[in-house]
Amino acid sequence: MHRNASLPLSSSPLGPRHRWKVLAAGVAANAAFSVAFSGIPMTAVLMRSGYRLDNATLGLVLGLMGLGIALSELPWGLLTDRWGDRPVLLLGLGATAAALGAMALWAAPHGGHVPGLGWLAVGLLSVGLLGGSVNGASGRAVMTWFDESERGLAMSIRQTAVPLGGAVGALLLPLLALHGGFRALYAVLAGLCALGALMAWAWVHEPPVSARAPMPVAGGTHERGPLHDARIWRIVAGIGILCSAQFAVLSFGTVFLHDFGHLGFAAITAAMVAVQVGAMVMRVWSGRWTDRRRNRPAYLRGCALLSLLLFAALGALTLSDAMATQTSTGRIGLLVLLTLAGISVSAWHGVAYTELATLAGAARAGTALGMANTSVFLFCFLTPLLIPHLLTLLGWPLVWFVAGGCALAAMPLMLPARMRQGQAISRSTARSAPAPSTARPGSRCA
Secondary structure (H helix, E strand, C coil): CCCCCCCCHHHCCCCCCHHHHHHHHHHHHHHHHHHHHHHHHHHHHHHHHHCCCCHHHHHHHHHHHHHHHHHHHHHHHHHHHHHCHHHHHHHHHHHHHHHHHHHHHHCCCECCECCCHHHHHHHHHHHHHHHCHHHHHHHHHHHHHCCHHHHHHHHHHHHCHHHHHHHHHHHHHHHHHHHCHHHHHHHHHHHHHHHHHHHHHHHCCCCCHHHCCCCCCCCCHHHHCHHHCHHHHHHHHHHHHHHHHHHHHHHHHHHHHHHHCCCCHHHHHHHHHHHHHHHHHHHHHHHHHHHHHCCHHHHHHHHHHHHHHHHHHHHHHHCCHHHHHCCHHHHHHHHHHHHHHHHHCCCCHHHHHHHHHHHHCHHHHHHHHHHHHHHHHHHHHHHHHHHHHHHHHHCHHHHHHHHHHHHHHHCHHHCCHHHHHHHHHHHHHHHHCCCCCCCCCCCCCC
């Protein structure tokens, strides 16, 4: 059911450039949900005071959207492969807008009234359950409309929607919560999701059979399905583990800079926006670069290694409270290291998702991406729950050293088995090869 490799995408009756409209709609859908998912944690300090929460409860509620996404991603992915991208995006975004509208009415503190924790918890969990629809559906649309020469770039552009939404959320949501309250915040988020649904209705369509981009067949994956492929599960596990380090920055980075670094609102906002914008730029660049060099696994391992080094440096700096917080140099160091670590651990998503979807094939891309996002958001739920306990044990140094450990654990999982086997064969061949001759030119060997 894939188009012939010699048939250009421009043969689509929807027009030669319609694939870019599909990509734009996918970016809009992901960005709309990302403003909520990545932006709400940027209001953590205000949420803690507005809802009168302690750190442990704050970690729980910040993780609930991640739990909802983790529970719903795989079912949404399976539905996407069965129904198609358009119905899933319309249903998911419309229902998410309705859930956020309900939170504006019943789960927002206003006029001295603080709603019960249950309202907030159910609301955030519901937003996660419904908003999980956008990831697999928009990713499958990209994989079916773009061929191999553009797929990494297109998927990376789609993945920029997450930091783009996070940057908008970091700029907009704290101001909304501070000046308009959480009721205004949830209402604006509902409007953004409704706008994303409108763009999906206008532009997202299944490509005609003759215009579908070819997907390379990965031995056995199409026959058995991603759920039964160990290679898929290996990359899925690596993606989730590496994302836990990212969520440490996104969920508690503002709390760290406020409580430990004693930095002001403007500096904290600037750092979080820089993380998101830097990640967005790096995702676009990395998609294009790896398309040209065909080195996606190597790039993924490089991001994990750099993240390990940066988190280790951040943990080492926080070991000395006086040096890190009582001098301007120390505070700048905290700000720079946290920003660089956040960018590094967020720069690889588009490349990883492209590798995963290519391995699964277009017909099963929704399922594979759903598996990956289930892993991602399961760790997203667990990370904010774990951080307060790490703080109780040994404070912020332990948090950042554990984040570095996650990057270390993800490195071997990002290297496909065929490459590891090839490296092992190369090393074995090198050991068994005869030593190079040291005989001088003209000398006679026995």
